[in-house]
Amino acid sequence: MTKVLIPSGALGLGYDKAALEHGIAQGPDLIAIDGGSTDSGPSYLGRGVSKYARESTKAEWRNLIEARIAANCPLVIGTAGTCGTDSTVDWLYEITLEILSDLGATAKIARLYSEQDPSKIAQTPLTPLSAAPEIDAKAITNCTHIVALAGAEQVNAALNTGADIIIAGRTTDTAIIAALPLANGDHAGGAWHGAKIGECGALCTTAPQSGTIMVEFDASGFNITPMGDGATATPHTVSAHMLYENSDPFILYEPGGHLDVTATRYTDLDGKTVRAEGSVWVPSERYTVKLEGARIAGYQTIAMAFLRDAHYVANAQDWCDDIIKHHAAKAADRMGLDPRTWHAELRIIGQHAVLGDLENRPPTATELGVLAIITAPDQQTASTLAKLMNPYLLHHQLTRDEEMPTFAFPFSPAEIDRGAAYEFVLHHTMELSDPMDAFRLEVTDA
Amino acid sequence: MPNLSQIVQKIRSKNAGPFWLTIDIFCGTPEAYEKTVDGLSTQRVAALFKTDAATVKRFDIADLNVVKFSMPRPTIQGSRDDRDMHGAGWAPLLAELEIN
Numbered sequence: 001m002t003k004v005l006i007p008s009g010a011l012g013l014g015y016d017k018a019a020l021e022h023g024i025a026q027g028p029d030l031i032a033i034d035g036g037s038t039d040s041g042p043s044y045l046g047r048g049v050s051k052y053a054r055e056s057t058k059a060e061w062r063n064l065i066e067a068r069i070a071a072n073c074p075l076v077i078g079t080a081g082t083c084g085t086d087s088t089v090d091w092l093y094e095i096t097l098e099i100l101s102d103l104g105a106t107a108k109i110a111r112l113y114s115e116q117d118p119s120k121i122a123q124t125p126l127t128p129l130s131a132a133p134e135i136d137a138k139a140i141t142n143c144t145h146i147v148a149l150a151g152a153e154q155v156n157a158a159l160n161t162g163a164d165i166i167i168a169g170r171t172t173d174t175a176i177i178a179a180l181p182l183a184n185g186d187h188a189g190g191a192w193h194g195a196k197i198g199e200c201g202a203l204c205t206t207a208p209q210s211g212t213i214m215v216e217f218d219a220s221g222f223n224i225t226p227m228g229d230g231a232t233a234t235p236h237t238v239s240a241h242m243l244y245e246n247s248d249p250f251i252l253y254e255p256g257g258h259l260d261v262t263a264t265r266y267t268d269l270d271g272k273t274v275r276a277e278g279s280v281w282v283p284s285e286r287y288t289v290k291l292e293g294a295r296i297a298g299y300q301t302i303a304m305a306f307l308r309d310a311h312y313v314a315n316a317q318d319w320c321d322d323i324i325k326h327h328a329a330k331a332a333d334r335m336g337l338d339p340r341t342w343h344a345e346l347r348i349i350g351q352h353a354v355l356g357d358l359e360n361r362p363p364t365a366t367e368l369g370v371l372a373i374i375t376a377p378d379q380q381t382a383s384t385l386a387k388l389m390n391p392y393l394l395h396h397q398l399t400r401d402e403e404m405p406t407f408a409f410p411f412s413p414a415e416i417d418r419g420a421a422y423e424f425v426l427h428h429t430m431e432l433s434d435p436m437d438a439f440r441l442e443v444t445d446a
Numbered sequence: 447m448p449n450l451s452q453i454v455q456k457i458r459s460k461n462a463g464p465f466w467l468t469i470d471i472f473c474g475t476p477e478a479y480e481k482t483v484d485g486l487s488t489q490r491v492a493a494l495f496k497t498d499a500a501t502v503k504r505f506d507i508a509d510l511n512v513v514k515f516s517m518p519r520p521t522i523q524g525s526r527d528d529r530d531m532h533g534a535g536w537a538p539l540l541a542e543l544e545i546n
Contacts, residue, residue, distance in 0.1 A: 038464050041524035041531050131465040131501075131518035240510055243470045247462040247516035249505055297526055343526065354535035358496060358520075361542070375526055423525045424464040 001218045002181040003028045005227075007067070008211035009200040011035045011060050011077060012052030015211030019202075019228035020063070023212050024071045029184075030159075031068055032176045034199055035092070036079030038292065038424070039245075046294035046422030048145050050081035050088055054095065057081075061092070062099045065165065069105060074159065076166040076176045078150075084170030085145045086115040092167050097446055106446065107164040112154055113440040114169030116146040121291065124430050129290070132427035139425050143293035146426065151255030151289065152191075153435035155179035161443045170292065172254055173199040181217035189279035192259040194222030196252055197241050197276070204241035207231035221277035223269065233274040235266035255290075255435065257283040286431050289438060293426040298343075298375040300418040301386035305393040306408040308367045315398055316368050320346035323392040330388050335381075342376040342385060379417055386415040450486070451541035453478050459537035464523035467533045468516040469540060479511040485545035491515055494539060 005028035008015035012035075036044075040051050050057065061077075068075035081088025089111050100107055122140040140146070147170035156179040158166045168176065177195035182188060197204050198215040205213065210228025224233050242249045242261055252259040260280045267275045307313050327344060331337050349369030352359035372389055376382035393414070395404050432438055451457065455474035462468040471486075473479040483506050492499035497517055505514040521528040529535070 038523070039461055039532060042464070043524070129465075133465075133522060236510065240472075240512065243468075243510075243512060243514055245460050245462050245468065247466045247468050247503065249507065249514055345527075347529070354530055355539060356529055358494075358536075358539060360494075360539070373526075421526065424522055427463070427465045 001216060002030070002184045002186055004177050004180060004198065004215050004217070005031045005071070006177065006198045006201050006213050006215065007031065007033050007064060009034065009203055010037065011064070012056050013211070014060065015201070016209070016228050017063070019210050019212035019226075019231075020067055023214055023227040024067050026214060028071055028073055028214065030073055030180045031064060031071065031075045033064065033077050034079060034173050034176070035077045036082040036084055036170070040082065042294040042422040042424045045083040045085065045147065045292060046144050046296065046420065048083060048085040048087035050091065052082065057092070058095050058099065061095060062102070065096070065099050065103065065105070065107075068164065074164055074166060076155065076159070076168065078155070078168045078171035078173065078176035080167050080169060083145070084114050084147050084168070086113050086169065089113060089167050089169045096165060096167065100446055108162060108443065108445050109165045109167065110158045110161045110163035111442045112150060112158045112166065112168040112171075113442070114147045114150050114171070116148055116291065116438060118143045118146050118293070121146055121293075121430070126291070126428040126430050127288070129427045129429065133425065135425060135428075139295065140293065142295040143425055144295060144422070146291055146293040148289045148291055148430070148438045149255070150439055151175045151435065152179040152182050153256065154439045156183050157436055158441055159183065161441065163443060174252070174254065177215065186217040187220050188281035189259060190221040190276065191217055192252065192254060192281055193261055193264065193276060193279035194224065196259065197224055197238055200241065200244065202226050202228060202231055203244065204238050205231045205233045206237055221275060221279065223273050223275045225273040232272045235268055235274055238274045238276065239264070239266050256287050257281055287435060288429040288431050290429050291426045292424070294422045295425050296420045297423040298377060298421055299379040299382045300421045301374045301379070301382040302416050302418055303372040303386050303389060303393060303414045304410055305370045306367055306410065307370065308408060309405060312398065312405065312407070313365060313368050316348050316351060316370070319396065319398055320348060320370060322398070323389070323396050326396070327389050327392055331385055334388065335384060337381070342374070342381060344385065344389065345373045347371040347373065375421060379419065383415060383417055390414055447544040447546065449541065450482070450543050450545050453481050453545055457537045457541045459533050459535070459540070461519070461523055461533040462516060465519055466516055467519045467536060468514065469536060471513040471540070473511040473513065476508075476511060479508065479513070481545065482513050486513065486543070488515075490543070491540070494543060495520070495536065
């Protein structure tokens with residue numbers, strides 16, 4: 001039997017301290033927390049940085065290191081620093097050393113690195129997953145960072161070093177939770193399923209904000225118990241969590257196989273704890289890991305203007321289309337730019353900024369925002385193109401015979417350089433003959 | 447004619463990774479679930495999102511009173527033309543759909 005304590009859905013999200021203390025008192029075998037996600041977009045992987053403030057990360061990680069000492073068990077974080085590149089593993093390692101020094105504590109630390117060399121990946125046979133983008137070798141070598149998602153095997157290799165703290169680069173969300181019960185010989189389907197249910201902390205309970213849950217794995221399944229006062233798990237909240245951020249609610253692919261929960265039975269044990277049995281782990285013939293990569297799509301400058309004049313609000317799309325046309329002509333005239341090398345868009349906020357062509361309701365706004373987004377091969381060009389746009393956003397007339405209008409600008413300067421804009425490139429797997437082939441472990445005593 | 451949000455408890459859209467979008471309709475009761483299953487064809491959902499019905503995965507889950515749709519994202523998450531980083535904005539479109 002294996003008890004894994006999950007403080008919250010991600011480091012940086014916060015959790016209920018009393019719930020965490022309640023969990024520590026129950027003697028977990030492991031404390032596991034997720035440190036990342038692709039959900040905030042490609043910039044974090046592209047730059048190899050965390051989305052959360054260092055101050056939040058340090059405060060919460062310190063609490064978990066103290067929890068680990070109190071519970072006398074290992075602490076593991078997967079996908080450290082949002083994206084799980086080598087740089088974010090080292091970033092969290094540095095924070096860990098500061099915390100240990102502040103606490104006057106020592107620890108054996110294992111770092112599991114998941115980052116891949118783009119030039120090597122470009123020469124590796126890859127298998128596209130469903131809805132993968134078209135790629136060629138150049139798209140791969142242009143990636144600023146590529147990571148492979150580690151599974152239970154690599155996390156288990158890190159656990160086997162006897163480390164007190166494991167800082168893992170990119171892993172699957174579930175691997176950091178499933179690895180220990182799998183190594184202990186608990187039910188494989190239960191290990192992966194319990195890990196999937198637990199990976200978002202208390203999101204699978206009636207009180208998501210309470211954060212902390214305990215998953216107990218055994219020979220035939222798992223029990224899941226929220227640690228927060230008043231939080232309960234029900235067969236509905238637990239089974240419904242398979243829907244979350246999952247394109248298929250019954251099947252979950254992982255390195256080395258897939259989980260099938262079609263036949264799982266959920267039982268309410270005592271009004272607070274739910275037991276699940278009947279989940280099936282189906283090993284695959286080939287051992288594959290998924291890759292994620294991001295590259296620079298261009299450099300952006302943005303600007304905003306607001307329309308309040310009813311005539312312009314009513315004709316905002318025509319106004320924007322006309323500006324795009326005039327601006328393109330001016331860019332060709334004054335900058336001599338090939339129009340295929342850059343892109344300008346005016347997104348009308350209050351009309352269809354969220355849905356674009358899918359929007360099917362007529363606008364009813366009193367005022368509208370116009371967000372100009374310029375994308376170019378370098379920042380200087382994007383910035384210059386935005387400056388050429390400025391006079392139009394300020395004064396462009398719908399027709400020549402009307403008085404020159406002026407629109408509301410919220411900022412001076414009106415243009416905001418955004419720096420590099422990144423895009424996701426890979427949705428592919430690669431085969432490994434040994435799970436550790438694409439991963440590295442470093443163990444230090446601190 | 448009621449729209450879907452007047453029949454069901456909650457509709458949520460989210461990314462399922464950067465390349466897929468998933469929409470969960472929590473109907474709340476078996477009656478609402480039946481109405482949703484009967485009144486909402488995969489073709490209508492595909493047309494609403496201007497995508498090919500063959501690419502839409504549908505799950506009618508009676509045990510949970512949930513209907514779930516997953517489809518490739520119309521634009522890759524965070525790419526130049528993407529307007530909604532977390533995929534949250536597709537749910538209201540479905541919520542406003544009239545159901546027979």
